[in-house]
Amino acid sequence: MENALYSALPADVEVRFATSPVAIAQDDRGVDVTMLGAATGATTTERFDLVVGADGMRSTVRRLVFGPHEAFLRPMDYMIGACVLQRPIEGHRTSDGLVLAEAGRSAWVFPFVNHNPTVLFSYRVDDVAGQFRRPAIDSVRAAFAPEPAGPVLSQLFDDYAAADERLFDSVNQVCMERWHEGRVVLLGDAAWCLTLYSGMGASTGMAGAELLGNLLAQHPTTCPARCASGRRSCARSPPACSRPRRRCASCSPPPASCSGSSAPRSSA
Secondary structure: HHHHHHHOOOOOOOOOOOEEEEEEEOOEEEEEEEEEEOOOOOOOEEEEOEEEEOOOOOOOOOHHHOOOOOHHHEEEEEEEEEEEEEOOOOOOOOOOOOOEEEEEEEEEEOOOOOOEEEEEEEOOOOHHHHHHHOOHHHHHHOOOOOOOOHHHHHHHHHHHOOOOOOEEEEEEEEOOOOOOOOEEEOHHHHHHOOOOHHOHHOOOOOOOOHHHHHHHHHHHOOOOHHHHHHHHOEEEOOOEEEEEOOOOOOOOOOOOOOOOOOOOOOOO
């Protein structure tokens, strides 16, 4: 989906990789965003008419403008871990999906056409913070103990431990009274994460973006008012998509991050 959306971008849309917002200040006429380039370590400040934070559950834009994560995250007392496997599960075809499930813990293997399967670990905990005090693989292994892992689960553990990139995070809902503050607006999981288990994150994120784009196209000179209107209209089906006509900074998760990103917690 990410590749499809990226490929559909108009040629005049600038995309900056490895760039994150570190400060956001606004007035009645615009928003000043200070951005950090990961490759150079240099910071630059640019001015925008509107800043859109679509940077995930642990949104950097939300933290900088609305407040700390703890004010908006509702914990579900579950942890997840995920990665792309190094190889198909031994004894199974690449196209096979697997589910290992017990009360309070599960491991799911999802097959793909164009790359190796992925694994998703999910388990319930009493102490979310304690899960981050040790390497991710240690927490995952402990969640499936004390029974012997067996060949399939052992391979999943080994591939997760060896993965160059892995996800390890807690499961939360994002609950907010409002999704905009002046000329800064949030979209997708940054604003209304329904939790991993409910799904619909991509669908509601794109629907929200379409609605915001339509409102900005219809009312290009009244950004804050249109953001408020979008909040009230979110339950209605949006019309056909139109491109915004003003200069906007859009912050979304890597790799296609324009002026910011917020990656989930991970453990090396």
